[in-house]
Amino acid sequence: MINVKDLNFSYGKSCRVLSQIAFEANEGQCIAVLGNNGAGKSTMIKCLNRILQPQEGTVVVNGRDIQRLKRQKIAQDMAYVAQQNESAQFTVYDAVLLGRKPYIKLNPTEEDHKITKDILKRMGLESFSLRYLDELSGGELQKVMLARALAQQPKVLMLDEPTSNLDLKNQYEVLRIIRDIAIEDRICVIIVIHDLNLALRYCDRFMFIKDSSVYSLGDINTVNSETISEVYGMNVAIENIRGYQTVVPICG
Amino acid sequence: MTAPMHKLAKKNLTYSAYIRFKISVIILLGIICIFAAFVAIAAGSAGLSPKEVALTLIGHGTKQSETVIFNIRLPRVVTAIVAGIGLATTGCAMQSLLRNPLASASTLGVSQGAAFGASFAIVVLGAGVQSQTLDGVTIMNPYLVSICAFVCSMLSTLVVLGLSRFKKITPEAMVLSGVALSALFSGGTTLMQYFADDVKVAAVVFWTFGDLGRASWREVTIMAIVTLISFVYFMFNRWNYNAMQSGENTAKGLGVNVDSMRIVGMVICSFTASVIVSFVGIINFIGLISPHVMRRIIGGDHRYLLPASALAGALMLLLSDTLARLAVAPVILPIGAITSFLGAPLFLYLLFKGVARK
Numbered sequence: 001m002i003n004v005k006d007l008n009f010s011y012g013k014s015c016r017v018l019s020q021i022a023f024e025a026n027e028g029q030c031i032a033v034l035g036n037n038g039a040g041k042s043t044m045i046k047c048l049n050r051i052l053q054p055q056e057g058t059v060v061v062n063g064r065d066i067q068r069l070k071r072q073k074i075a076q077d078m079a080y081v082a083q084q085n086e087s088a089q090f091t092v093y094d095a096v097l098l099g100r101k102p103y104i105k106l107n108p109t110e111e112d113h114k115i116t117k118d119i120l121k122r123m124g125l126e127s128f129s130l131r132y133l134d135e136l137s138g139g140e141l142q143k144v145m146l147a148r149a150l151a152q153q154p155k156v157l158m159l160d161e162p163t164s165n166l167d168l169k170n171q172y173e174v175l176r177i178i179r180d181i182a183i184e185d186r187i188c189v190i191i192v193i194h195d196l197n198l199a200l201r202y203c204d205r206f207m208f209i210k211d212s213s214v215y216s217l218g219d220i221n222t223v224n225s226e227t228i229s230e231v232y233g234m235n236v237a238i239e240n241i242r243g244y245q246t247v248v249p250i251c252g
Numbered sequence: 253m254t255a256p257m258h259k260l261a262k263k264n265l266t267y268s269a270y271i272r273f274k275i276s277v278i279i280l281l282g283i284i285c286i287f288a289a290f291v292a293i294a295a296g297s298a299g300l301s302p303k304e305v306a307l308t309l310i311g312h313g314t315k316q317s318e319t320v321i322f323n324i325r326l327p328r329v330v331t332a333i334v335a336g337i338g339l340a341t342t343g344c345a346m347q348s349l350l351r352n353p354l355a356s357a358s359t360l361g362v363s364q365g366a367a368f369g370a371s372f373a374i375v376v377l378g379a380g381v382q383s384q385t386l387d388g389v390t391i392m393n394p395y396l397v398s399i400c401a402f403v404c405s406m407l408s409t410l411v412v413l414g415l416s417r418f419k420k421i422t423p424e425a426m427v428l429s430g431v432a433l434s435a436l437f438s439g440g441t442t443l444m445q446y447f448a449d450d451v452k453v454a455a456v457v458f459w460t461f462g463d464l465g466r467a468s469w470r471e472v473t474i475m476a477i478v479t480l481i482s483f484v485y486f487m488f489n490r491w492n493y494n495a496m497q498s499g500e501n502t503a504k505g506l507g508v509n510v511d512s513m514r515i516v517g518m519v520i521c522s523f524t525a526s527v528i529v530s531f532v533g534i535i536n537f538i539g540l541i542s543p544h545v546m547r548r549i550i551g552g553d554h555r556y557l558l559p560a561s562a563l564a565g566a567l568m569l570l571l572s573d574t575l576a577r578l579a580v581a582p583v584i585l586p587i588g589a590i591t592s593f594l595g596a597p598l599f600l601y602l603l604f605k606g607v608a609r610k
Contacts, residue, residue, distance in 0.1 A: 046501065049504075049505060050504075051501050051504045051505055070507075071504065071507045071508065071509055072507035073507075074507065075505060075506050075507030076507075078505075079505060080501065080502070080504075080505035081502075081505075082499055082501045082502050082505075084499070085498070085499065085502070086497070086498055086499045086502075088497035088498055088552050089497075089547055089551050089552030090494070090497070090498075090551065090552055090553060091267075091270070091551065093267050093270075094494075094551075094553050095498070098491075098494055098495060098498065098506065099506070101491050101494075101495055101506045101507060101508075102506060102507040104491055106488075129267065130267065130270055132551070149505075152506070
């Protein structure tokens, strides 16, 4: 599904942010990208669909090299939800319809409207569809942004800290929706996330980034106290609480 | 969002009803524009009745009424409509391209550049001024003035874009560079005026006031062609502007070539505004507020915002010019002042009414 090789990126000439990033992921997988602030997680997902242009490396999605594709074509395969979202003067419906942008020539077709309506329904946003974005709460806005990304009908969905502005209930609800989408639509979801327990609950692959490179990548067993102590510089215990693997920080 | 839309949303209307609302606003604006244009053609000191004006417009007028209407009033009214559309749509596009609510073509130094160019033509190149009793001064060589104004008003945009080739600059930096260049041009204009004689200074000041009566059919045609081309270009990119509203990274993620679109868009905006400003002088406020007013009424979707802003700009400039001609006739007040007098209170009203909705 997505195959990344030797990705290098630096801001300017000297400030190297990503070094030899390589990984593979398949459909239906939900990958958590973990690591310290400034490790290069957000930069990495922006390099995947060329929001930032990597200096070296290849990204292949569904057998097609992203470097050779036009932006509009990339947007048909890969969708991105930013960490900070601007609430422009759009209605929820128009904001989600905008996700059809990569397919719209001049005007949206009946099909574009149908897809928009289906997604609004699926995300439980139908009753909001004529509300303006600046009247929504953080959780509602996050769902709208997710809905817009889904309207792109991507094969790879990239989310930059989708739960950072949400309350406890919304954090779990949004991530549950994301995991269900990955499985039902058979797409690959890559999530930059800070909350290890949320990641453990809903993701099935875990990628630790340290010093601009992939430190380790694997299933739930990758998340162990040695790796976390190496990556975050912090001692933790990992315990099973009511059937859930849970990270418990140990510090004075 | 807007008070009227708020009520509509509350009533749980469908999306198609919401779109119909926007389209009706645009149609209504168009009808008001046509009505205002007729009033503007009929109003004036020649003593023509509305019936005579209507007859003349459909080709059954007297020789005298035809002269007044086709040679004097109609070019002026068409100029107001074309310039209003041009300034408002370029303002609307610039606000989206630079993601800055204060952006309009003037932000990149178009107005100050034009004023500098006109001063240069009048003071240094001696475009020639002639004293008159009623109008104060008349410029003898308007073409030289227009050409200099146009060149200088494009100059600051080209400098900003030139700088951005060496180093990738943010939209904020572009706006600030525009402000810096505007200051530079204003300084140059002031210096030239300081060393010029009274009559020339008067001519420069008179030029910067702005006057829709300066354009004859030939200038109107040039302005109309440029405005039409830029409007078609903006409408073609309406989905791109919608994507830009949602943030630069999101727009790129939606498949928009943000950088190249910004550069091409800025060149087209400043070209259009420069052409208009060089023919009619400085009319600042229209480009800034028409898009804001319409955004408050029909929202930020550029599919409807662009045509609505265009009509709002045309209407505002038409009303301002009619008022400028009639307020203390036969003296024609400077159009730039009137647009500000009409526009500023309207804008403040909408701004504070908008805030109160929360």
